[in-house]
Amino acid sequence: MAEGSPSRMLDPDLFDRGDIFCFDAQPYLGELFETVRARKKPLTVVVGAGVSMNSSLPSWRDLIDKMTNEIKNASTKKIALRDDSDLMRKAEIVLQILKDGGQDVEDHTIIRRALYSDSHATPGVLADSIARLVCANRKYAGKRARLLTTNFDEILEAALRAYFEEEDVESFSLKPGGSSAWKAWDRRLGRIGVMHLHGLVRQDGDPEEPIVLTESQFLKHGAQVRDVISNALEGACTIFIGLGMSDPNLIGPLYATAEARPPRFSLVVPPGVNGVTTTEAARYAISSARYLEDKLGLRPIFLKSYSQLNQVISDLALAVVEPRRYRPTVKSDASLVYRRRLTRALDDCYAGVGCGKGAEIPTGQAAEELTTRLHLALEIDDGPLQVLRELARQYGHPLGGGAGENFGLFLWLRSRELEDERHRYILNLVGTSVYAHREDWSLRHHVKISRETEFAAAQAVFTGNVQATNLTPTPIAQIWRGIFATPILLAGIGSDRMIGEDPADVLTVGAITLNSTFVIRTNGERVADEDLSLISKLDSAAKNLLLDSLDKAAQYAIHPN
Structure with a gap:
């Protein structure tokens, strides 16, 4: 788009509509879907911390x-935590303080401890959808x-190995010869290499250097990073x-080639801002992106949530294998x-839980039947209770009964x-395994899917990931x-x-929650052992x-046959 031309980005007034x-x-x-669907250009995917x-x-x-938080001196740590430097x-x-304090000399060792928790990191749905898109193209x-x-x-x-042979997936860095090796590896379509522009810190195993995290490292390796991105x-x-599209090593190559207007797109979920509504934050983000559109030739696309961003990537893979x-x-x-597709899928789901045409929740006999089915879903083979009982034996945890x-x-x-011919971005509580509602007025069922929601189900759909939260008992929820x-x-x-062994057509249609009479620890909070889930x-x-097991329960509840 020429500078000063009308923007083709989302109208901020439409962000909250449907x-x-x-x-x-x-x-x-x-434009993004038509370009990818047409399959005339090679695809480059650049992935960040999201x-x-x-x-x-x-x-x-x-x-x-x-x-x-690894700094040992309490006063120094407090100052560093409050430091709002770039x-x-x-x-x-921080790295210099840690080294001066006699801690690990190697940057990658410090980074590894901060990056990984005790449990092994596994791919989320975003990584899986990106892998599926890459596989579909190659x-x-x-x-x-x-x-x-x-x-x-x-x-x-890890995500790519679900779609490629293990030996055909390789990691690369900007070490001497790394860029050339990456290009050579990618020449065969049955293989895929991942170029780590800032280096690689494995959870287990040796790192791939150079590591690029600090200001001096960005200055030292920036020209090399920009060259690889430009190519x-x-x-x-x-x-x-x-x-975030603020890294100068990304902005430089974009600016240098902006006038040619190659097809390049950024997928954006507007960031949250404390004390500001989602709508206001989205308006600011969309207005700010005009710079990216005008000066860098970038085409920003705004999504309401991370699961919606994931849906775009997933659908791009579907468009590649189903172009007609x-x-x-x-x-x-x-x-x-x-x-x-979503309209047909939701109609099918609502029919499956006993809703008539246009109804949002089942009532009367249909509600009782759904409650029974959800109760049975807890007990199915490899369902939640079967899995939980086995785990409870392993962990010595009390399960069931009064205590x-x-x-x-x-x-x-x-x-x-x-709403305006688009699906409202809300969730409905359609049923539970513990009680049935004969009248639709008796069940509070509309919950907005947004960053600031307090409902775990809506949080799960917003993030596209598993979520845990706790409730304070009330007279109506004791x-x-x-x-x-x-x-x-x-x-x-x-x-x-199919793409690999997985269906190309995947849709997020809702959420299922497992409610507990015990407390689930979140964000490292302290909970008495006897109250801990x-x-x-x-x-x-x-x-x-x-x-x-929860996925099996959800599928059983919606489509028992």
Whole structure:
């Protein structure tokens, strides 16, 4: 877009209206899908900290805060924590203090301790969708797809190994010869290399240097980083995911080639600001992005949540393998365009839980039948209670009865009501395993999906990830203390095409929560052992078993046959 021309970004007034995954509301979104669907250009994907955060790893700011907390001198630590310097400068200061204090000399050792928790980091849905998109381009469309990241972790590699042979996935850095080796590796479409622009700090194993975190490291290696990015952008359709777009090593190559107007897009979830509404924060973010549009030739696309951002990436992969059906001009039920697919999927889900045409929750006999089905869903083979009972034996945890921990399931679906011809971005509580509502007025069921929501189900859909929260008992909710929530994904609704062993067609349609009579520890808070939920004691592998069981329960409740 020429400087001074009318913007083609989302109108800020539309941000709060409906589900903005819409080509009419966001022309750049339509351009992105048409470019990827056409499969005429190679694809370059540049990934930032947002993808690692979706895999429960810290943000860049949180990483530096964790490093700061390792400072032994209490006064120095307090000053450093309050230091609001630029993050590159602060990283420089903190590492120097730690080294002067006699701690680990190697930067990567300090970074490793701050980056990884005790449990092994596993890919989130964002990483998985990116891997599926890359695989669709390289293996199914026969087009080159390059993957670059500013992250230190191997989350992307772990996700890619679900779609490529293990020996065909390789990590690269900017060490001598690293860029040339990466290009050579990527020449064969059956392989994929991940270029770590800032180095790689493995959870187990040796690092890939150079490490780029501090101001001096950015200055030393910046020219090399910019050169690699410039080469990767050339002639490609580029998508920036999970990046703040303030890194000068990214901005430089974009600015240098802005006038050529190559197709490059950034996917953005407006950041939260304390004391400011989501709408106001979105308005500021969209207005600020005009600079990126005018000066850098970037095409910003704004999403309401991280699960919606994930949905865009997931749908891009579907468009690659279903190019004829993923077009707005296909008007029939054969269309795979997101809005039409979502409408059909939600109608199917609501019918499955006993709702008539247009109804948002089942009532009367249908509500009682759903309650019974959710109660049965707790007990199915490999369902939540079967998994929890086995884990309770392993952990020596009291389960069931008056003194033990008890659980209930709550099922939430995306609303199918429309606003300006777009789906409202809210969740409905359609039923629970512990009580049935005969009248729709007796069940509070509308919850907005937003950053500031207090509801765990809406938090799970907003983040696209598992969430835990606690409740203070009230006169109308005396039983439940902790809530464990995860999104509900339905696969293969509109297309039977596969990417690797996974369906290409995946939709987020709601959330399921496991409510507990015990407290779930969140953010390291202290809880008496006798009040602590079994969920709080689980390692990552055990939590994954529980999440799989919740998915089975959700699918059973919605489609028991």
